[in-house]
Amino acid sequence: MGTAGAPDGEQRNRAGPVFDPGFVVALRTHKWTPEIAEAAARLQAMADGTRFVVLADVTGGMPAIERFETIAHTNDFTEFGLPGFPENQVLWYNADYPLYLLARLFPQASHYAMIEYDVGVNVRLLPIMAAAAAERIDLIAHYIHAADADWEWRAPAAAHFTKVFQAFLPFMVVSARAVRHLLARRRASRRTDLRSFADWPFCEAFIPSALFEMTDMRSAELSRFAELTHYTLDCVLHPDHPWARRPGSIAHKIGVSPNLALGKPATQSSLHPWWHAKSREDDAARGNNGRRGRAEGFNTAAEDEPWWQVDLLAAHEVRRLVIHDRVDAPTQGLRLKVATSLDAQNWRTQAEFALQTALPVSFPHPVQARHIRITRSGYGELHLDEIEVY
Numbered sequence: 001m002g003t004a005g006a007p008d009g010e011q012r013n014r015a016g017p018v019f020d021p022g023f024v025v026a027l028r029t030h031k032w033t034p035e036i037a038e039a040a041a042r043l044q045a046m047a048d049g050t051r052f053v054v055l056a057d058v059t060g061g062m063p064a065i066e067r068f069e070t071i072a073h074t075n076d077f078t079e080f081g082l083p084g085f086p087e088n089q090v091l092w093y094n095a096d097y098p099l100y101l102l103a104r105l106f107p108q109a110s111h112y113a114m115i116e117y118d119v120g121v122n123v124r125l126l127p128i129m130a131a132a133a134a135e136r137i138d139l140i141a142h143y144i145h146a147a148d149a150d151w152e153w154r155a156p157a158a159a160h161f162t163k164v165f166q167a168f169l170p171f172m173v174v175s176a177r178a179v180r181h182l183l184a185r186r187r188a189s190r191r192t193d194l195r196s197f198a199d200w201p202f203c204e205a206f207i208p209s210a211l212f213e214m215t216d217m218r219s220a221e222l223s224r225f226a227e228l229t230h231y232t233l234d235c236v237l238h239p240d241h242p243w244a245r246r247p248g249s250i251a252h253k254i255g256v257s258p259n260l261a262l263g264k265p266a267t268q269s270s271l272h273p274w275w276h277a278k279s280r281e282d283d284a285a286r287g288n289n290g291r292r293g294r295a296e297g298f299n300t301a302a303e304d305e306p307w308w309q310v311d312l313l314a315a316h317e318v319r320r321l322v323i324h325d326r327v328d329a330p331t332q333g334l335r336l337k338v339a340t341s342l343d344a345q346n347w348r349t350q351a352e353f354a355l356q357t358a359l360p361v362s363f364p365h366p367v368q369a370r371h372i373r374i375t376r377s378g379y380g381e382l383h384l385d386e387i388e389v390y
Helices: 033-044 097-105 125-134 154-158 176-189 203-211 278-287
Strands: 017-029 049-055 070-073 111-116 119-121 139-146 163-176 219-221 250-252 266-268 307-325 336-343 349-355 358-376 384-389
Touching: 017 033, 017 097, 017 125, 017 139, 033 049, 033 119, 033 307, 049 097, 070 097, 097 111, 097 163, 097 176, 111 119, 111 125, 111 176, 125 163, 139 203, 154 203, 163 176, 163 203, 176 203, 266 278, 278 307, 278 384, 307 336, 349 358
Parallel strands: 017 049, 017 111, 049 070, 139 219
Antiparallel strands: 111 163, 119 250, 139 163, 266 307, 307 358, 307 384, 336 349, 336 358
């Protein structure tokens, strides 16, 4: 299933530096792109002093990964006595499965850090791993707590645990003894007739709930080690966004897309006094975070010519936009105009139109632009769901 060595003593990583074999840091991915390769290089730099590997799920195929020690595996973990449930979502649903592979390949390690490919890490990992070892911490993750009553994965897990916990796990550090316990607990729960989520708990409920059954289990909140303002599910950030690269922070979700606006820095003319946002930039980020149709979006105050704009971070050839109206407060028929700029100082209006539910706006000719601004004509609020740029 996997390919990796597990030598003893102080070793050298493929890139050259000395690392402590007691600490393994794994980037987990099911695809490989130039952007993910760059993210892996950045994470490897933050993991200096530990053994760094790429955990590559090659079930759907993947090009060869160069420069990094790679553990290739599929979603078939039957050799560990684990089921392939649910079909086609095995490794999303069971984030604990790759931990068992790491423990097999690196039995000398005391702690394993497993980090998803869409997490931006801007803090050194060796001190985190060392603290986990020194304090005998079994789990470092975010939002570890007794499961919320309305959490969708609480009820299925309640069939397996007296008390259900939950945790946010794109970034986690787990001790070797915790991994052994998790595998034993999974094996003890296995059945041959898995039919529903209640038969096999979701990883974000299973991992903390199972670990809290251990004697003297110790956990630590990830926020102790890093700033987590943008470690959420609420916003997609471009890898070059300042929020994704803030020193001392961990960010999620980092992504790229043909949509040039997705996750790029945005701002707007004002904040609505009743709208909950820390700043104009935080509110504007809801207009290009990829989360459409969820009664979200941004909202300016009522004013003359309110606007929203995005910085594409470099000049691009822009051909069209798609503007999505808010589903909770539609404003169809609203007059809008689109302007572009290369320097955010000199603007040129490219189109004027009436808003529709999902309005494509095509330019007669491709336009070189770095900044895109959407402005409401006249007086009032500007509130939209999502703006895409292509």
